[in-house]
Amino acid sequence: MNWPVAPILLPLFTALAALFWGRPGVGRRSLVAGSAAAQLAVSLGLVCATLEGRIFVLGLGAWPARFGIVLVVDLLSALMLALSTLVALASVLYAYAESPTRAEHPLRAPLTQFLVMGINLTFCTGDLFNLFVAFEIMLIASYALLTLEADDWDIKHAFPYVGINLFGSALFLSACGLTYALFGTLNFAQIALRAAPCADDPRLWVLALLLIVVFGIKAGLFPLYYWLPNSYPTLPIPTSALFAGMLTKVGVYVLLRIFGTVLPHELAFAHTLLAVMGGATMLLAVMGAIARNFIRGILSFHILSQIGFMVLAIGLFTPLSVAACILYIIHHIVVKSSLFLIGGVAMRLNGTDDLERMGNLWKRTPWLGALFLCQALSLAGLPPLSGFWGKYLIVVAGLEQAQYALVAVSILASILTLFSMVKIWNGAFWTGSDRVPVRTSDWRWRAMTAVVAGLTCVSLAIGLGAEGVVQIAIEAAERLLDQHAYADAALGFLGKTAANPIP
DSSP: OOGGGHHHHHHHHHHHHHHHHOSOOHHHHHHHHHHHHHHHHHHHHHHHHHHTTOOEEEEETTOOTTTSEEEEEOHHHHHHHHHHHHHHHHHHHHHHHHSOGGGSOTTHHHHHHHHHHHHHHHHHBOBHHHHHHHHHHHHHHHHHHHHHTOOTTTGGGHHHHHHHHHHHHHHHHHHHHHHHHHHSOOBHHHHHHHHGGGTTOHHHHHHHHHHHHHHHHHHTOTTSOTTSTTTGGGSOHHHHHHIIIIIHHHHHHHHHHIIIIISOTTOHHHHHHHHHHHHHHHHHHHHHHHHOOBHHHHHHHHHHHHHHHHHHHHHHOSHHHHHHHHHHHHHHHHHHHHHHHHHHHHHHHHSOOBGGGOOOHHHHOHHHHHHHHHHHHHHHTOTTSHHHHHHHHHHHHHHHTTOHHHHHHHHHHHHHHHHHHHHHIIIIIIOOOTTSOOOTTOTHHHHHHHHHHHHHHHHHHHHHTHHHHHHHHHHHHHHHHOHHHHHHHHHSOOOHHHHOOOO
């Protein structure tokens, strides 16, 4: 079946078509929006198929696994594809509602589609070097988007983003070389089989640490996260929502894939390191959010804090904690993207997102306030909203392993998250004198709010239908951790050639 290549080719062809189309117009906008909807439909089809137990495998060019590119889509990959295409579609529709065609930069749509292509390739790839290629496609597109519409003040915040990610890419390439030297292959399935009997090999420990640094940079883990909070607020709102929802979660997904499917499960030192880094990230980043006084800045730090919860769950490394991480990813992608979009609507209505110069939004736009409350309380983890269930499972998994300090840190971080969300509520929605302008005469904010309402409905469905979503997360976690089933599907056999250990 060739379905694994569809989520890659659709955004690629869309990007090329939009690039050669020329100036933005109704026709080009319809093409991009239609393609984004088609990408979501394909991704949902893959979710339905993988829920039935299927794993889609496509070997490009019929090359042997050791040398060729293999695309593999299992349940976790399909879920991530569905989330990325959902957020991409919301970003496209929001951007169209936000501004007329004459104000749209002609390169924003093609670059966004190239970004989505890189993200989707990350989820579909079955080998380490192709993962490197996917990251480079994604990062090059993100560099261009970060600087495309920046002014002289904002563009300086792009330098740390570019610099640290270039450093991470160099380390990633080094990790690929070390992996090939150890295993004679970069194929995930073959690595899993060849590394299984060698968990005590010090060279494998070095590789695990190197991969933690590489993907810790991509995910925004402490102490590697300083590049993110100042760069994301400089982006246009639709682009920042896509960045906030997906880019760091790509790093978390790869950590799940590497430590769940590829490397031996006995690497306890690496799991402990991830748990400690996750705890430090969630606490220190939420303190940064409290210190900020504008919506995009607060939400940017919250990206990092919530990444800490996900990585803590990976570090606990039980089937329950891995399921909690997957559930939390599903929740966070939808909630964080919608919160950035809500911040964009609020900024359009008040003319700023500086909390000291905002206000009156609840009185003038109660529906927007209700949407913000739903997503803000979900981010803080209040029941029965979607954020509660992931945090609850993480706490349960932590208590089962007697990680009381990390559990306490996660609860404290949740309380501080609620405090910072109340800070936004008080500044933007609840308070404000009559002199604070609220520009409700502009129809565009209503269309933007409609897009946010769609994402909020998805978030509410996740929370209120938590039993079914939890079961899906548990199923995805079990399949992620079943290395032999993954290898059997990806390679088609479990022979000595595939399972030779480290030389």
